[in-house]
Amino acid sequence: MSTPLRKKGGNTIIWILMGFLILGLGGFGITSFGGATDDVATVGDREITTRDYAVALRQEMDAMSAQLGQPVTMQMAQVLGIDAQVRARLIGDAALDAEAGRLGLSVGDAEVARQIAAIPAFQNAGGAFDRDTYRLRLEREGLTEAEFERKLRDDLTRGLFRRAVADGTVAPAGFVSALGAYLGETRDFTLAELLPSDLAEPVPAPTEAELEAFHAAHPDLFTRPETRVLTYIWLRPEDLAAEMEVDDAAVRAAYDARLSEFVVPERRLVERIVFGDQAEADAAKARLDSGAVTFAGLAAERGLAPGDTDLGEVSRDDLGAAADTVFGLAAPGIVGPVMTDLGPALFAMNGILPAEETPFEEVRDDLLAEARLEKARRAVADRMPAIEDLLASGASLEDAAKEQGLTLGTVEFNDETEGGIAGYNEFRAAAAAAQTDDFPTMQTLEDGGIFALRLDRIDPPAVLPFADVRDRVETEWTQAETLARLRALAEEQKAALDNGATLESLGLVITRYADFARGGFIADTPPEVAEAVFATPAGQSAVIEAARRVFVATVTAVNPADPADPEVARLREAIAAQGAQGIQQDLLTLFTGAVETGLGITINQAVVDAVNAQMQ
Structure with missing residues (x-):
C-alpha cells in the first residue's frame, strides 16, 4: 500500500502545470525508452506518465534543496527516499481517479473553467483570463487543452473524493480533554546547577596509567570515523586573477556604477509618529513643547514600540515632504507636524551623520582586485x-x-x-x-x-593511538572525573533534600520558576532539565545530568490546567484540530490503500530508472 504525500493533494495538477511553466520541463526529453509503454506506472486503467513523474520529482528535489541550502542530486534524493515518496503520491492520486471514475464522481465544467481562469499563467497583464495565452502556454509545454482540462478535472474530483472520505471527522472529546489537561499542566520548582567550584577540592591531575586506562575503556571517544x-x-x-588584465577605464566604470556606496549624503537619525488628523498632531506637539510628555512617552501612549517609530539613518530623499523641516535642524530636536503620505507626523531628529565620500584612488586597488x-x-x-x-x-x-x-x-x-x-x-x-x-x-x-x-x-573507523591523542584523553578524563564527582555530590544533596533540607539551605545558587509550562524553555539549559522536572512529583527532588552538566531540582507544586484560561482553551482547540487532521490523514491513507489493492499496481522500473537518470 502506498502512502501518498497528502500535503499537496489540494491542487496537484495546478502545481504540476506551474512546474512545467516555471521550470521549463515541457521539453524534458523523455519520449521513448524502447519498452512496451513509456508510463512510469499504471493503477488499474490509470497511467502515470513520465512527464508527471519528472515534474513532481523535480519540484520535490528543488524544495529539499531550498530546505538544506545546497543542491540535491538524484543520488541524494534516492537516499532521502524522495523519489519513492513522489511515486507513492502519484500512485495514490491515480487510484482515487480510477475509483472516482468507477463511481461516476466528477466536477462540472463550470468549476473547471473557473479554476483555469484563476491560474496566473493564463492571464493577461490586466489579470484577466486570456484564451490565446492559455492555448500558447499549453502548446509550448506539449499539452493539449483536452489533456490539461482532463487532468485538472481529475485533480478537482480527487479533492471532492478526499472531502467525502475525511470531512466531518472530529477528535474524540476524551482525547482532547486528557491531552489538554496533560499539556496544560505547569510546575513551580527551584533549580540549581552544580559547578566544579562546588566540589570540596579540585579534581587532581591524572596519572599516565589512569589516562591509558581511560583511553582503553572509551574507544568511542577516540575513534576516527570512516x-x-x-x-x-x-x-x-x-x-x-593575477593574470587577468583590466584597464583603468573598466575600474573607473565599476566605481561609477557603485557610486552610492562611495558617496554617501548627509543623513539624520530620525523617529516618526503619524497621527490620524491635524488637530491630534497639533495637540501632541503642544504637549511636547510644554514638557508634559516626551517623544518616547507619546509613542508609548499610542502603543508604539521603539521599532515602530525608528526610521534609522535617513537621507533627504528618504523623507519626502519632511526633508527640509528635518534637515533644517542644526541640532537634535522635535519638529512638525508635517503632512506626509501617511498623514500628519511629528519627527524626532536624534543625530546628524555627516556626508562621506571615498575617492576613487582609495578604492582603486580593491575594485581592480574584484x-x-x-x-x-x-x-x-x-x-x-x-x-x-x-x-x-x-x-x-x-x-x-x-x-x-x-x-x-x-x-x-x-x-x-x-x-x-x-x-x-x-x-x-x-x-x-x-x-x-x-x-x-x-x-x-x-x-x-x-x-x-x-x-x-x-x-x-579506527581507534587513534594513545600517543596521538594524549591531550584529548586528558581533557576527556578530567571532564568525566569532574562530572562523576558532581553527580556524587548531587546525590548527597538530594538525600538531604529528601530529609527536609532546602536548596537554599545547602548554599547553592538557585533560580525559582513559577507556572512553568510543559515544553517551556530555560535559557542556556539543556531541554532534559525541564523534561525531568515534569517527571518529578510535587514535593520531591531530582538529580538531572544532561550535556555534561549536573542539576538538582525541587518541584514545589504541580498546577493543573485551568479550563477558564484562554491559553488552555486555545491549546484544546489546537489539539482538537490536529487530532481531526490526523484522523482524516489515516482515513485517506487506509481508503487509498484499499483502493490500490483492489485495482492492482504495476511499476515500470526501467522507465523509472530512465527518468531518474535524467534528473541529475
Whole structure:
C-alpha cells in the first residue's frame, strides 16, 4: 500500500502545470525508452506518465534543496527516499481517479473553467483570463487543452473524493480533554546547577596509567570515523586573477556604477509618529513643547514600540515632504507636524551623520582586485570544457593537473574534515557520494571554482593511538572525573533534600520558576532539565545530568490546567484540530490503500530508472 504525500493533494495538477511553466520541463526529453509503454506506472486503467513523474520529482528535489541550502542530486534524493515518496503520491492520486471514475464522481465544467481562469499563467497583464495565452502556454509545454482540462478535472474530483472520505471527522472529546489537561499542566520548582567550584577540592591531575586506562575503556571517544581518501584537481578564480588584465577605464566604470556606496549624503537619525488628523498632531506637539510628555512617552501612549517609530539613518530623499523641516535642524530636536503620505507626523531628529565620500584612488586597488577576480571566474568557466575533454579521453587527475596547471591534492575526508576544498558544500556532497569505480567529472563550486575528484580508498573507523591523542584523553578524563564527582555530590544533596533540607539551605545558587509550562524553555539549559522536572512529583527532588552538566531540582507544586484560561482553551482547540487532521490523514491513507489493492499496481522500473537518470 502506498502512502501518498497528502500535503499537496489540494491542487496537484495546478502545481504540476506551474512546474512545467516555471521550470521549463515541457521539453524534458523523455519520449521513448524502447519498452512496451513509456508510463512510469499504471493503477488499474490509470497511467502515470513520465512527464508527471519528472515534474513532481523535480519540484520535490528543488524544495529539499531550498530546505538544506545546497543542491540535491538524484543520488541524494534516492537516499532521502524522495523519489519513492513522489511515486507513492502519484500512485495514490491515480487510484482515487480510477475509483472516482468507477463511481461516476466528477466536477462540472463550470468549476473547471473557473479554476483555469484563476491560474496566473493564463492571464493577461490586466489579470484577466486570456484564451490565446492559455492555448500558447499549453502548446509550448506539449499539452493539449483536452489533456490539461482532463487532468485538472481529475485533480478537482480527487479533492471532492478526499472531502467525502475525511470531512466531518472530529477528535474524540476524551482525547482532547486528557491531552489538554496533560499539556496544560505547569510546575513551580527551584533549580540549581552544580559547578566544579562546588566540589570540596579540585579534581587532581591524572596519572599516565589512569589516562591509558581511560583511553582503553572509551574507544568511542577516540575513534576516527570512516574516512574517504580522495585525490582531487582544483582550479580557483584566485589562481588566475593575477593574470587577468583590466584597464583603468573598466575600474573607473565599476566605481561609477557603485557610486552610492562611495558617496554617501548627509543623513539624520530620525523617529516618526503619524497621527490620524491635524488637530491630534497639533495637540501632541503642544504637549511636547510644554514638557508634559516626551517623544518616547507619546509613542508609548499610542502603543508604539521603539521599532515602530525608528526610521534609522535617513537621507533627504528618504523623507519626502519632511526633508527640509528635518534637515533644517542644526541640532537634535522635535519638529512638525508635517503632512506626509501617511498623514500628519511629528519627527524626532536624534543625530546628524555627516556626508562621506571615498575617492576613487582609495578604492582603486580593491575594485581592480574584484574586477580581476570576476574576469578570472569567466576564465575558469572557459577552461572547464578542455579539462572535461581531457578526462573523457582517459587522462588521470594527475595528468590533467600537470597539463592544465591545476592544483592536485589529496584529502582524508570524513564528517570532521574542515577547511580547504572540504569547506565547500559541493565538494562535500561529491566526496560523500563518490564510488571507487566512478569516472572523474568536473563540477563547479559556489565561488566559481571547478574541481574533479577520485575516491582512492575507504578507511574503516579506527581507534587513534594513545600517543596521538594524549591531550584529548586528558581533557576527556578530567571532564568525566569532574562530572562523576558532581553527580556524587548531587546525590548527597538530594538525600538531604529528601530529609527536609532546602536548596537554599545547602548554599547553592538557585533560580525559582513559577507556572512553568510543559515544553517551556530555560535559557542556556539543556531541554532534559525541564523534561525531568515534569517527571518529578510535587514535593520531591531530582538529580538531572544532561550535556555534561549536573542539576538538582525541587518541584514545589504541580498546577493543573485551568479550563477558564484562554491559553488552555486555545491549546484544546489546537489539539482538537490536529487530532481531526490526523484522523482524516489515516482515513485517506487506509481508503487509498484499499483502493490500490483492489485495482492492482504495476511499476515500470526501467522507465523509472530512465527518468531518474535524467534528473541529475
